[in-house]
Amino acid sequence: MTSYTVTPLLRRFQLLALLLAVSIIVAMGWQGVRVQEELLASNDAVHQHLESITLIQSFQSTLLDLETGERGFVITGQPAYLLPYQHARARLEDKRDQLMHIPAFTANNGRFNERFDTLLARRVEIAEANIAVRESDGMEAAALRLLAAGGRQTMDQLRRYLGDMELHERELLNEHTQQATRKARQSRWIWGAGAAFVALLLMITSMSIISQWRHRQQILTMQKTFISTVSHELRTPLTVILGALDILHSGIGGALNSDTQRLVSVANNNGQRLKRLIDDILDIEKLESGQLTFQWQQVQLKLLLEQAVTANQPYATHVGVSLVYDPQRLDTPGVSNSSAPIEDGDLVEVDPERFAQVMANLISNACKHSPQGGCVEVSARRVDSHWLEVSVNDHGRGIPHQFQPRVFDRFAQADGSDQRRTGGTGLGLAITKALVEEMRGTIGFHSEPPNGSCFWFRLPRITHTSFTHH
Template sequence: MNKNAPDFPSLVKAALDHLDEGFMLVDGDDRISLWNQAFLEMLDLPPALLEEGASIMRFVRMLADRGDYGPGDPAVLAEQIGAGIRSREPARGERQMANGRIIAAQWIPMADGHFLFRLTNVTAERTASRFKDELIATVSHELRTPLTVISGALSLLRAGVGGQTETGATELIDVAHKNSERLTRLVNDLLDIDKLQSGTLDFTFEPLDIGSLLAASLEQIQPYAEELGIAIDLELADRPAIAEVDRSRLLQVMNNLLSNAVKFSVSGSRVRVQLKPNASGVRISVIDEGRGMSPEFRRRLFTRFAQENRASERGQAGTGLGLAICKNIIDRHNGQIHVDTQEGVGSIFHVDLPYNQGAISLE
C-alpha cells in the first residue's frame, strides 16, 4: 500500500471543494461530519463555525441570529428549523439570505440517520428572471395605449367612416385590423400574467351558477366553432352547481379552453363540455377530438410562452400565455387544472373548484 496516498475522506473533501454547489453532511447525532468550500462561501460562514463534530444547532442559531431565516424571534426560528432537521424528512426551499444572495436549499435524508444539505446559488437566474418580467411589463404598458388607438382607427375605417375604400385597400385594412387585435391580445395577456404572478390582479368572488357561466362561454365561442365546422355540446348536471367564483376570470378560463379545443379539432368533430358536482367540489371538463399533445409539450403546457406547432394549419398561432393564465386564475380559486391527452385521439382539460373555496353543495 502506498503510504503517501491521501486517505479516502480527504480525497472526498478535496473533490467536493471543486464543486460550485455547497454540501454539508450531518451525522445521526446532529453533528457536522463534512462540508465543502462552496458551502462556506455561499453563506459567508467563518471556517471555525463548521468544525468537525460541532452541533448543527450551533450553525442554525448563527444563521437565525443574523437574519437569514427572516424576521421574528431568532430562538423560535432556530427551533423551527431544528425540528425540521430532527424529523429527517426530505425538503427543499429557496430564501434570500441576509447577504442578498438567493439560495436554493435541499435537505436529503441518507443511511444511518445521516443528512445532506445541498445549496445552489440561484441569485443570477432569479435576478435575470425578475429583470425580464419587469421589461415585459414595462413594454406591455407602453404598447397598450398606441395599440388601442390604432385598433380603434382601423375599426372606424372598416365601418366606412371617412368614405368608401377600394377593394384592395379594404383587404389591407382587414389584415391590419386582425393583426392589431392579435397584438392587443398579446399585450393584455402579458399584463394579466404579470399581475397574476405578482398578486396584484383583483378578484371579486360571488356565488354563481356554474352551468349558466358555461352556457355564456359557449355562446361567445359558438360563432368561431361554426366557422370551423365544430359542434359544441354542453352537458350539465341534474341539479345546479353553485360556486363562489370570480365570474369574469372564470369566464376567461373557459373561453380559452373552449377556443383551444375548437382550434385544434378536426372539422366535423365535436367538443363536449361537462359539469359534474361531486363530494369535494365541482369538476368542469372540456373534451375534444383533436390531435392531442406530445408528452414533451404536455410537461410544459402551463408555462409561459408554451406552444406546439399545431396551430399553423389554420393560421391560429396564439400567444402561448393562455394556459399559464388559466392555471394562475384557477390557483387563485384554490382549484386545480390538469389535462389528459393522447396524440391522435384528443385532449380532456379538467378544472376542479373545491367547495372550501365557496362552492355550495345542494345535496
C-alpha cells in the same frame, strides 16, 4: 424571456471546487480508516506488552514465594513455611509455559531459553536439596548448605533475565504508546486542516452560487418590469391603432377598394392578436404579483357554463367547429369517479369574469385544435358532495406525449408550427391554471393521440358550511 446563464469559466470553477472538496473528503475518509487501523494495531500491541509485563511480574512473584518458603523453613524448621513454597512450586511450571509465549522470549534464539530453563531447574533443585537437608540433618547443616549451594546467585541471575525482559517490554510499550499518540495528533491535524479547506471551498462556492442567484433574480425582476412597462405603454397606442383600423374597415373614412379592405382586415386581425398577447402578459404579471383583483360571487355553475358556450359560439362557428353543452355527459376521459349531473342549485364561488376567461381559453384552445366540422363538447358533473367538475372535450390530434409535461408552461407550443397555425400566444393555459388555482380549484387534462384531448377543472361546491372569500 431571456434566461440568465453562468459564464463557462465560473461554471468550471464551481465544478472544480466541488470535485476538489469531494476528493478531499474521500481522502480524509481513507486517511481516517488508515489511522483507525493503526491506532487499533497500536492498542493491541500496548495491550500485549502490558500482559507480558504482568506475566513477568507474576513469575517473579512466584519465584519470590519459592525462595521465601525455602529460607523460612530452613531457618525456623516450621512446616507452615512449606505451604507458600509448595504453592509456588505447583504454579511454577504453568507460569514458565505462559512466560515462553511472550514475544520477547519467542524472538530470542533457543540458547537463551535453554539457559533460562537451566537456571530455573537449578534453582528448584537447590531449594529441594536445602529443604531435604533441613529435614534430615537439622538447621546447622542446612544453613551451611544454604550459603554454599549458590541459590542466591542463581536467583539473582533469574531476576536479571526477567528484569531485562521487563525493561524490553516497557520500552516497546512506551514506543507503541508514543506512536499511537503521534498518529492521533497527526490525524487531528489532517482532519482539522482538511475540514477547514473543505469549508473554505464550500463557502466560496456557496457565495458564488448565491451571488449568481441574486444576479439572476435581479435580471428576472428587470425583465418582468421591462415587459410590464412595455406592455402598458403598448396598450394605449395599440388601442388607437385598432380604433383607426375599425373606422377604416367600417367605411366611415370613405369607401375602400377590395385590396385596401383586405390589407386593413389583415392589419386589424394582427392588431387584435397583439392586443391579446399584451393582455395575457399583463394578466400573468398581475397574477404573480398578486395584483389581479377578483370580484367573488356565489353563482350557479350551470348558468355560467350556458353563458360561456353562448359567448364562444361565434368563434367556434368562425373556425368551422360546432360547440355544444351536454349536461348529461358524466364521463371524463382518464378520470374514474362515480358522478352525477349538476343541478340548478349547485353553486360555486368565483369571479364570473375570470371564470368566463377560463372557459374562453379552454374552448378556444379546443376549437383551434379541432378539425373542420369537428365538435367541442362542454360538460359538467358532480364528483362528490364537495367538488364540481367542468370538462371541455375535443376530437383533434391530441397532445404529443413528450409535450404533455409542459402543457401549462408559459409560451409552450406542442411544435414550432402550432403558434402560426392556431394563432395562440402560449400563455392561455398558464393563465387558466393560475386562475383556477386562485379560485381554490384544480385543473388537469387527458390526451391519447390521435384521439383528441379533454381538459377539466374542479371547483369546490358551495354549501352552507363552505368557506367563502372576504
